[in-house]
Amino acid sequence: MEILLIALVGIAGIALLTTYLGQRWKSKNGGDVESKISAEPIEECCGAxxxxxxxxxxxxxxxxxxxxxxxxxxxxxxxxxxxxxxxxxxxxxxxxxxxxxxxxxxxxxxxxxxxxxxxxxxxxxxxxxxxx
Incomplete structure (x- = not known):
């Protein structure tokens, strides 16, 4: 039971660390391409x-x-x-x-x-x- 609890805490820690490093890397490189594309104004409404x-x-x-x-x-x-x-x-x-x-x-x-x-x-x- 203790091994299962330690494994879950370890997986959660790895996920947290991966998310943190990914966000830092994105902000260091100026964000992702999708956010730059969506920030550009659209000339006309597409109706969607x-x-x-x-x-x-x-x-x-x-x-x-x-x-x-x-x-x-x-x-x-x-x-x-x-x-x-x-x-x-x-x-x-x-x-x-x-x-x-x-x-x-x-x-x-x-x-x-x-x-x-x-x-x-x-x-x-x-x-x-x-x-x-």
Whole structure:
């Protein structure tokens, strides 16, 4: 029984030592190839992940990107139900001029600029996102 216990402790010690030395060797050589490959940003979402890496990068960015919509800055203090039809049409014009892959960036830009979407435009955006 004692021999079995000593053997198990010895195997656990060898496994621990091997793991430790392997980790030290990886960090000494700059990491493994897989981690370097996965650290590179992907140009477009492949659709295989629930959240695209590029979307995550865009969400973390605090840089405001304009989508030829500088005129919308005038609506910074508006609530979603404060817009008249002409103002809603300004949002709609920008929305329908966007490319499919620009919509989330535009929404992020509006969020950073503290511009609330009109409620009807929110519904249209949700419909467009679900449709795609």
């Amino acid at each position: 992940h629930e959240i695209c890496e590029t979307d995550l990068i865009n969400r973390m960015s605090e840089e405001i990107i304009y989508y030829e919509d500088e005129e919308l800055d005038a609506y910074k203090s508006f609530e979603e139900n404060d817009f008249n039809d002409d103002q809603i049409d300004e949002f709609r014009e920008v929305l329908y001029s966007l490319k499919e892959n620009e919509m989330e960036g535009w929404l992020r830009s509006l969020e950073l600029r503290k511009i609330e979407l009109p409620s009807i435009i929110k519904s249209e955006v949700v419909f467009m996102l679900v449709k795609n």
